Amino acid sequence: MELKRVVVTGLGALTPIGNNVEEYWNSLVAGKSGCAPITYFDSEKFKTKFACELKNFDVLDYFDRKEARKLDRFAQYAIVASDEAIKDSGIDMDTIDKYRVGVIWGAGIGGLETFQDEVINFAQGDGTPRFNPFFIPKMIADIAPGNISIRHGLMGPNYTTVSACASAANAMIDALNYIRLGYSDIIISGGSEAAVTMAGMGGFNAMHALSTRNDSPETASRPFDATRDGFVLxxxxxxxxxxxxxxxxxxxAKIYAEFIGGGLSSDAYHMTAPHPEGTGVVAVMKNCLKNAEINPEDVDAINTHGTSTPLGDVAELKAISIVFGEHAKNININSTKSMTGHLLGAAGAVEAISAILSMQHGIVPPTINHEHRDENIDPELNLTLNKAQHREVNVVMSNTFGFGGHNACVLFRKFVE
Known part of the structure; x- marks a missing residue:
């Protein structure tokens, strides 16, 4: 069976450094940090008092008050980004076969704020179970693609992939395969997350996953730097x-890029820590290259998972050196999480957008906040430190890994007829 070619025809982004694709890309190239003190709640007693929140985002610019109350923030974000992508794609909803258009979405946690608030309200009451009737529909992770499909009348495949921080990349790979095999014509894919909450910050702090650089939040996300101390939410x-x-x-349709392959693997090692030798990461990148039917030497740039954790960054770079050998020194390696923070289940999508635009513009965004060389990292690797670099990018890879050992890798190629 001959597989169909799959192309990217629309993009949408809602991020801590830009509320649409253009703002997001310009901020990436400029090396802008999205990290600042938390405004959503009083963080005084929390170990980490900062995060990468959205800026100047007013939900009432996109929804009426009644509709907004029925949606957790993670679902609001999903709808806003997908609306932008659909508009960007130029799809005429009156002429397409909506049974062949689906939504496959990623979310690592889902409606965490809704769950948190409802449980707190119950705990503070007299024991009478007075819950909001929208509690469950707002909370469940699959409600985001459900709402997107309802909004546009899309009747193809519709579900959520949940694989922690690999969720959005998993969703995109599933979408790739549905189209390749001829089951769908169009899939809206991606991911969303809204875990900057008391429960989210407190939970990640409890497992010592977050940076506690409270004296300098804007420099806290520092992938590959010797003084990194955890990720920024x-x-x-x-x-x-x-x-x-x-x-x-x-x-x-205008075509941004061709989606040429996806790979999956498991570390099978630890609930939260990566394998120190990066064995699962080696496997996922090899699987992706094989799926795309390209050689390691064809890859020009890699948007790494690069979360700014002491163990994870080293393991991923070791794996890149193993997979790409000497060619690894010719690749522009970067981590856009240095600017956006870690968007958990949405990371794979926002980082894929950056990777795609790097081919469009011939620019690789920087890894900012790097000040101290880590002796455990090969100094000959080009980590695109602190300043964007201009280069021709014809093939770009993006990695995302999640708690539980979930690894996902996607490959895009500059489109040619």
């Missing part, structure tokens, strides 16, 4: 319209 959404090539060509 972010929030937002990324949406990508994936489309079968002939379908896109027939309607005259």
């Amino acid at each position: 972010g929030e937002g959404a990324g949406a990508i319209v994936l489309e079968e090539y002939e379908h896109a060509k027939a309607r005259g």
